[in-house]
Amino acid sequence: MTADVWLPIPAEEIDGLPAPGDSGLAYRFWDGGAEFPADPADCAFYVVPYMKGPQIAQRPLARMASVRVVQTLSAGTDQIAPGLGVLAPGVRLCNAKGVHEASTAELALTLVLASLRGVPRFVRGQDAEEWRSGFYPALADKSVLIVGYGSIGSAVEDRLAAFECARVDRVARSARTSARGPVHALSELPSLLPRADVVVLCTPLTEQTRHLVDAGFLARMKDGALLVNVARGPVVDTKALLAEVEGGRLTAALDVTDPEPLPSGHPLWHAPGVLITPHVGGSTSAFLPRARRLIAGQLTRFAAGEAVENVVAVTG
Structure with missing residues (x-):
């Protein structure tokens, strides 16, 4: 008896997968195309196509009567989680930690440094053949607040260590102690925001964090502070952010936006003090090798009857 595994990367490109004959797994390649590679009812392990949007991610779920694991290749699960209600109880949802x-x-860190040091202005100056010298803010001696202190937030702090920041504050859903110091609860944000020169958003998108960065949040940020969003666009209320940056009180660096992709003509494109990158936080040469290792490891555990890792939710 075989169990289908749907992969958005061809099985032959993933080293370390359990051998199909020995494991009882049959690998099916599906990266979101119009035609399914096999009957979804036979799929036991579904690896969600990467960065294809919620409509594609959720499309086969209603027919996946036998699925036991849904594995994303993204850190967040907001693209797939809303569709899990159609699945049987006990299905494990795993993220790509x-x-x-x-x-x-x-x-x-690139967004922080580029924004503070005026890199967008220099690039425009180069295009215009203008020498735009002057004094610009440094990251050294600044206070940084990381909102969403999970594995990505911790990795951000690891890289901040070399930049001689005056302090780093950490915020997560609930308070705890990390190896680097205390992690504050979300409820403590009102007292932490006024002392931060840079606020970095790394939080997953949930009902609790949707529009977390609203007019009240932004109003508590100090004059001249920088907001960096590498989380999800809807964590920020775009209208409220526009009011602050257009008034010149705050600046922002955004890898994610709401709406996304940002349409032509949207005021964020030309808002003063705003740097935009097109959701490329994870789209680097590091992605495929790490994604392949994750898939191989999870399927090795699955085939051996062991618990999979990175479980963030269980249906039912």
Whole structure:
């Protein structure tokens, strides 16, 4: 008796997969195309196509009567989680912890440094053949607040260590102690925001964090502070952010936006003090090797009857 595994990466490109004959697994390649590779009812392990959007991610779920594990290749699960209600109880949803930390943290630091040091202005100056010298803010001696202190937030702090920040505050859903110091609860944000020069958003998108960064949140940020979003666009209320950046009180660096992709003509494109990258936090050369290792490891455990890792929810 075989069990189908749907993969968005061809099985022959993933080293370390359990051998089909020995494991009882049959590998089916599906990266979101119009035609399913086999009957979804036979799928036991579904690896969600990466960055294809919720409509594609959720499309086969209603027919996956035998699925036992749904594995994303993204750190967040907001693209697939709303569709899990059609599945039988006991299906495990796993995220891609370990895949995106390095790349996303790299981009977060890139956005911080580029924004503070005026890199977008220099690029425009180069295009215009203008020498735009002057004094610009440094990251050194700044206070940084990381909102969403999971594995990505921790990786951001690892990279901040070399930049001589005055302090780093950490916020997660609930308070705890980390190896680097205390992690504050979300409820403590009102007292933490006024002392932060840079606020980095790494939190997953949930009902609790949707529009977490609203007019009240932004109003508590100090004048001249920088907001960096490498989380999800809807964590930020775009209208409220526009009001602050257009008034010149805050600046922002955004790898994710709401709406996304950001349409032509949207005021965020040309808002003063805003740097935008097109959701490329995890889209680097580091992605595929780490994604392949994750898939191989999870399927090795699955085939052996062992517990899979990175479980963030269980249906039912």
